[in-house]
Amino acid sequence: MNKLLGLMLMLVVLSVQAEPDAQVQAVQMPAWLQRGESRVPMRVGSELRNGDTLITGANARIYVHTADGSTVKLGENATLKLEGLSQQRAEESLFSAVLNVAKGAFRFTTASLAKLRAREVTVKVAGATIGIRGTDVWGKDGSDQGVVCLIEGKISVTGSEINDFVMDQPLSVYKMPKDAAPLPVASVDPEQLKKWAAETEIAQPASQLGGVWKVDLLTLPNQSSALAAYDQWRAAGYDVRLLPVTNQDGWAYKLRIVQLTSRAEAQKLAEQLKGTLGAENPSVSR
Template sequence: MRMPLLAGLSLLLLSAAVAAAPATVSAVNMPAWLERASQARPLLPGQVLQSGDLLRTGQGGRVLLSLPEGSQIKLGEAAVFRVDKLNAEDGRRSPFTTAVDVLKGAFRFTTALVAKARQREIDVRVATITAGIRGTDLWGKADEERDLVCLLEGRIAVSHEGDGGFQEMNEPLSFFVAPKGKPALPLAKVEAEKVDKEWAPQTELQAGRGVSRTDGKWRLVVASAADQDETLRWYDSLRAAGYAAKVKPIGTHAYRVSLEQLASEADAQALGEQLKATLGTPLSQVLPMAK
């Protein structure tokens, strides 16, 4: 009985470690990068974030982050996002707390219905705007012209640097905007159709266009070579461009370069076409991960 008991304890400890992850990358539309300790690497599904991490997305990039208390953060293309602090609470007994900076680009914060009653203390800084979240759904963006936060559901408190004080927002579809280099404007309302058709799609994953997920089961082989230098050239160029390439020996004297965990066959095919067009990769072979 000793070995099954030890195995059971190990599984319990592993489950606890997974549950305690403060923020996890659930899905990625590449290209995207993680910068940690001044080193950049391609962002992978399943990666656990730490305080101080910086995420970047490239053209067409998207990222989906899962938080332990049941919320999600979505990032759009050409985004720069920094995690200032995190804890690993699930919001049941004590609040999940985090502070993040949206330095550039679009983001969305959403909470699952079953998790709305959990405790959370989240501060989101969108360039010059700070929003304090206690349980809500909001969308925001920082670009060259303005910083904006739109409340979709719940309530938030917002402030603009230099203006002093916080404003409460509790009306759905109200938004707070600050033109660059100018004072914030009065609260205004936006049409639901504009949110649904123009704003929200900027942060949604592009299904069928190269999404990789923690449970993805498809592989894209983009290069195969007997020469190690050629193999490493493709590996390095893909990773520098924000694609999480992997190298594996095949046979005795050959190697393949691939991208893994793609969500569907269509995602793998679309990514293969994209990489051929942008980086000139020699292959676009789609395989189930089991092969």
């Protein structure tokens, strides 16, 4: 009995240790992962590491699940570098991370049950440093100003020109104009918050964990043309897959995007990409 209990406890420990610090949950392309000198399309399911940089293109989004049960959402034309990722397991599990937002919009949301977990998360955006202990916060480093909007919870803020302060009132906002002093914390207009929130929400077809639908973009007659198209789509920020298939002439190669959540989503993406990089007649299947 003691051996069985020990084995069960060991399996539990191993399962906890196996949980990645951060993992990509959904990608509305085009988006890239920069790791060292390597830049590749962002792939759903990828486990992220210290030093990784997440990059989104026009009308793109990325959702990342972190080990503490939170979700990081990144809007279009944004750059986010992950630093200080760690999970400490002493008397209490502690998740730590520094999210360095070089540009664009982000949202950090902690689910209700996950709020009980210990975390030390810091967000750097537009010259401000935000300390998070379990909350819902939206921010952006824009061309004209930086914004930190507390939707729920409590954060500590170190601004670029003032001392540390705490934001603990829901629906409050701190703005940092590029060419002027930061503005006092104020209430945010609900309609403005809706517009800001939409900047980090997936509203177009996206590859997601659990998705089983796919879009076949191209069918290429030979390996050389298939590899050329594969490289072209990947450079453009699309996580395409290359599949060899047989036909009456021998072998051909299909270029596809996978992990769409429904036929409707796949069909919509096929329409959006029609005419892009030679994809004249994309088709969908499961």
